[in-house]
Amino acid sequence: MHNDTVHLGQYKDRLTNEIEKMTENCPQTIFIFDEIDQMSSQLLDVILYYIDFHTPTSSQSIDFRKTIFIFLSNIGGSSIIELANKNSLSSIKREDYNILEFQQILSVASSREQGGLQHAALVDRHLVTFFVPFLPLERKHIKNCIRQQLEIILDNDIYEYELSEEKIIDEVLNLIEFKTSSLEYSVSGCKKISQKLDFIFERIRPTLKKTKKQIDDIL
Numbered sequence: 001m002h003n004d005t006v007h008l009g010q011y012k013d014r015l016t017n018e019i020e021k022m023t024e025n026c027p028q029t030i031f032i033f034d035e036i037d038q039m040s041s042q043l044l045d046v047i048l049y050y051i052d053f054h055t056p057t058s059s060q061s062i063d064f065r066k067t068i069f070i071f072l073s074n075i076g077g078s079s080i081i082e083l084a085n086k087n088s089l090s091s092i093k094r095e096d097y098n099i100l101e102f103q104q105i106l107s108v109a110s111s112r113e114q115g116g117l118q119h120a121a122l123v124d125r126h127l128v129t130f131f132v133p134f135l136p137l138e139r140k141h142i143k144n145c146i147r148q149q150l151e152i153i154l155d156n157d158i159y160e161y162e163l164s165e166e167k168i169i170d171e172v173l174n175l176i177e178f179k180t181s182s183l184e185y186s187v188s189g190c191k192k193i194s195q196k197l198d199f200i201f202e203r204i205r206p207t208l209k210k211t212k213k214q215i216d217d218i219l
Helices: 008-025 041-051 077-089 099-112 139-155 165-173 193-207
Strands: 030-033 068-071 159-161 210-212
Touching (some): 077 099, 139 193
Parallel strands (some): 030 068
């Protein structure tokens, strides 16, 4: 749908029908659009009508004023990491970041960076209620993700192993890509943790001392 200009008309009709049908059934419907920066500005302008909706009329009796639209995007990601890194170097704790600074750079990036939002009336007409920046995950957050996923693997295994969890976590961390500008922030967050952990664990499992769990432990 993002780049298929041949069927753009069909996508517009489908988007219109689905928004109206779902909102008619539930006035507080939430629509979530991912990778919005890859979407055609013409499709975004279809959504514009419903966001800029005022009051129902005889030609459009559905009320869209309570409908919520959430747009997810990678727009502004580099600027967010740059500011986070600057704060970190200034010894500013993550919980003390000025969120308004991040919202501002995200707003600017939405209108300047290449992508669907760059030429969309959605931004030009200031119809976005809130810009919500997702701060980059730090190394400590990635370690927590690995630890949680490792616990799931071990809980579902029929064996108990003699192993150093910290060593496994460190090995997985070595496979995770971090931003070259700052080794503190993960490029892909926790998305690839499961695959990386499976790779490490399958490699070391044959070498570990193990005992079979009691039946009661795994039921």
